[in-house]
Amino acid sequence: MSSAEAVAVQEVTSKVTYRFNDGVEFEAISGEGDTLLDVARNNEVPIVHQCLTGSCASCICRVDTGDVSMDSDRVMSLLPSEAREGFRLTCTAYADTDCVVDLDYPSTFSEDHAASQSVITIEELEWVNHNTVRITAELDEDAEMENFEAGQYVQLKVPGTEEWRSYSMSSTVRDLPELTFYIRVLDDGVMSNYLRDRAAVGDTLEIDGPYGVFYLREEKVPQIMIAGGTGLAPMMSMIDTLRLSNFRRKPVILAFGCSFEKDLFAQDELELRGNWMRNLDVRTCVSRPEGDWDGLTMRAQYSITKDDITEDTIAYLCGPPAMNEAAREHLEELGVKGENIHVELFDTAHA
Template sequence: MSEREVTLVTRDGAELRFPCAAKDNVLAASEAAGYFLPAMCHEGTCGLCHARVTEGKYTMGPHNSAALQGGEVLLCRCEPDENLTVALPYNQAQVLRYKVPVRQAVIESMEPAWQNAVALTLRLQPDPEQGQAVEFSPGQYMELTIPGTDIRRAYSLANLPNWEGRLDFLIRLAPHGQFSTFLREQAKVGDAITVRGPSGSFILDESSVRPRCFVGGGCGLAPILSMLRHLGEFQDSQPTHLIFGANRESELVPQSDVEAVTAALPQIGVTLAVSAPEENWQGFQGTAPAALDAFLSQTDEPIDIYACGPPKMLEAIEILLQQRNRDDRLIAERL
């Protein structure tokens, strides 16, 4: 049996059930299931996640026994050996449950971006219960529903969290895509759209001390722009490089967007990679993964690579990193 079921029983009798994989701890499994229990160090030390196992066998990982009261466990170190029932020393109100918000928005503008893409801006409609704030981690996406249908499509946010209710997207118009068809043929300014989010784990690890390299292909630039804007807003000083790949020069990100990013992040290096350029092209000739390969040749230091683009681009990056066999870390999202 590789997966166990954990049942948490709160002091006021609510039962929370979720699966827990072998060698996983109860706290991590609860968080994966959307239940956030009081916890702080996640390392078996602080004692905040103490609770009592009432049924089932478990193994405790390394922990500070002084943080335990008699007969209790620390959930961050408690690995179930079989199905487990745990009594929590607090009420269900103390358990945070993350529910993905669903909101109404209206189309504020639709502008052609570069080749075959649309820059779509939505505005959240006022809602007394949820307010007007747009809260997300740069890199995350929202799901947009085609009006009158149940069809949802996920698009990354390109702007920053804000209090004006503004959501910016960069959407590539696929020839037969359903949302693309809606945008091309039906959508107009003022239309209402249901948005669900934020979701997604393609987010910055701001605690890492490594240099960062962002690799974007096509509309994969949207979440990367959001991340770079965020780093610029916080005057991040980490060495940073951006690689943007396109087939032709006409498909490159507009120069004004590149300039806005370099103004906010003075240390950033930018490589524009074009695989089939015109004769006078002064930049890098080749794909985005080839540009990454060239970039890696210049440094021995392990780096964090944030990549978002078409599956082919990501596969090429994965193969490249396997061949290079360095200590780099890839954080990626497929379009």
């Protein structure tokens, strides 16, 4: 290679520093066309990732210094407000200059939560409203899933197809070998059609996981959870984890919202948890009530007010994109720090 060519190659490389929240840093050189995730994987930097297509948001990072562009056609799971605040999905992001990016989990997280493959057998399949199914399934006895965190998800293979879909556990590790899911059944969709037309108790499904970095963080701070529809699933797992840990002094607020009253579900389960946990405040909201609804009439995020926020509040959002975006904006206006807001989007693209 001539020296002119060597200079040209050098000009398209950037140094990427990956900084994990336990203080561990990795440095690697990015070549032209490499995503931040390519660079990490080529250099054994332990970034959590799963879909590689911008759909699951597992590989999220936040840019501290430098310029990091993104392939905006492929960032389905990043909110516009997150992008403005410097969040990037490493599978669709490119280092334009030397940069430092933060990963909000320890450098040991991906090893400690490594995915494994197994099967589950459906034990119960209950329609909890007109379009939502609650599945209780038993995990194969050889499976290794004791490592999942409340809030994480798994991939399930739709029986009779080669298609995989992502679902968050609503149960906790303490419930193993049982796993519970709340799944919205769409008018048309591979998993939805299976659940509506063919699913039965005794069916087995392949499972792969756990995945994701949407998980219960610090337990000893006030928690705010805002859930839309089946976005309630990961929150149920987090609430039960908080309930089972012996630390119950800080307030936990769950704002659960649906458009119509008929879309609500799990009301008994939430009431039970409200009775068990004195620090849990459940605010169930309906935004377009019909008939004699006498509960909160608003979008769930607006049931959270300034009085609910403290300096160390951590918030979790899981719902449709518009809810996540509005909730994030609302919480930041109330004073929740951007880095303390964790978002999961149930993107219906094939994550």
